[in-house]
Amino acid sequence: MSLRNLIKPGMGLVAVGLVIGALGFWGTQNILHATSSDAFCMTCHAQHSLKDEVMASAHGNNAMGIVAQCQDCHLPPGQIDYLVKKIIVSKDVIGYLTIDGFETQEWLEENRKEQAELARDYIRSIDSASCQSCHTNIYENQPEAMKKMAKRMHAKNFEKAPEDRKTCIDCHKGVAHPYPR
Numbered sequence: 565m566s567l568r569n570l571i572k573p574g575m576g577l578v579a580v581g582l583v584i585g586a587l588g589f590w591g592t593q594n595i596l597h598a599t600s601s602d603a604f605c606m607t608c609h610a611q612h613s614l615k616d617e618v619m620a621s622a623h624g625n626n627a628m629g630i631v632a633q634c635q636d637c638h639l640p641p642g643q644i645d646y647l648v649k650k651i652i653v654s655k656d657v658i659g660y661l662t663i664d665g666f667e668t669q670e671w672l673e674e675n676r677k678e679q680a681e682l683a684r685d686y687i688r689s690i691d692s693a694s695c696q697s698c699h700t701n702i703y704e705n706q707p708e709a710m711k712k713m714a715k716r717m718h719a720k721n722f723e724k725a726p727e728d729r730k731t732c733i734d735c736h737k738g739v740a741h742p743y744p745r
């Protein structure tokens with residue numbers, strides 16, 4: 565029996581954990597916490613270069629020593645929304661069990677464009693709220709240190725009616741991973 569066959573049934577436990585977690589919202593805080601570390605994400609994305617990519621980007625390699633975690637960008641900041649996304653992420657349990665070769669880097673490279681679009685659709689659907697929980701002064705109280713060009717672009721976007729505004733990731737692609745061509 566290959567290692568993969570041994571590990572895969574174990575992931576069923578993750579599925580069960582997520583379902584149990586969904587049953588009692590207040591009781592789930594610890595489970596949510598445990599399932600929100602980079603280590604949790606990397607259990608399935610184990611052989612993917614995603615963490616290294618973050619560490620090589622401005623979100624892992626900056627003068628401030630700040631490392632953005634997977635969930636800081638990929639999960640919304642609000643708790644209810646957060647739980648909803650968790651349950652949706654559990655669709656990935658099925659994907660993990662059924663997609664052939666998912667855990668390999670080759671799979672990631674072959675499917676990166678499609679996966680990037682899915683990730684973008686989700687972040688767009690929350691109006692890049694995850695980005696804005698760290699980057700709070702993009703549109704108002706812009707810091708002196710922000711580049712003039714950036715200030716101008718951000719101000720111009722903010723002048724528009726809310727429904728016409730672009731969201732962060734419409735202009736910023738590949739902030740943590742190499743954006744697929």
Ligand code: HEC
Nearest residue numbers: 600604605608634635638656657659660666679682683686
């Ligand atoms: C149970 C295994 C598993 C875990 C744990 C897991 N993933 Fe995934 N992830 C997958 C699979 C499988 C896919 C491909 C799904 C597909 O295309 O059907 C995927 C795709 C993705 C995508 C791209 C597609 C999309 O829907 O956005 C992102 C982004 C992602 N995962 C982020 C994360 C983050 C962040 C975590 C930690 C909070 C995480 N994953 C934890 C299995 C997992």
Ligand code: HEC
Nearest residue numbers: 622623626627630632633636637694695698732733736739
């Ligand atoms: C955990 C907090 C955090 C989150 C979440 C976050 N950022 Fe950042 N971001 C940073 C830090 C820290 C830097 C580095 C600042 C520096 O080096 O001066 C940075 C730098 C940047 C830069 C400039 C460097 C570059 O790569 O061009 C852009 C653009 C940016 N972030 C956009 C985003 C977008 C878009 C999102 C959401 C997908 C996001 N950030 C989410 C903290 C965060």
Ligand code: HEC
Nearest residue numbers: 695696699702709710711713714717718721730731732735
């Ligand atoms: C209309 C397009 C547009 C939108 C929308 C936009 N940005 Fe930018 N942003 C830019 C441009 C252009 C720059 C300057 C590019 C450069 O310096 O590489 C920039 C620069 C930045 C920088 C670097 C600032 C510096 O001084 O180096 C950060 C951080 C950033 N944006 C974050 C965000 C976040 C977070 C959002 C969403 C709240 C956002 N941006 C929305 C166009 C946009």
Ligand code: HEC
Nearest residue numbers: 605614615623632633634637679680683737738740741743
């Ligand atoms: C600073 C924000 C940020 C961080 C931190 C981050 N991601 Fe992403 N991720 C994105 C964005 C935005 C996309 C959409 C594609 C793009 O613009 O590169 C994405 C795309 C993805 C994809 C789809 C494939 C691809 O390369 O586009 C996967 C899978 C993924 N991320 C998983 C992770 C995992 C796992 C971690 C933690 C090790 C992580 N991400 C950390 C912002 C982030």
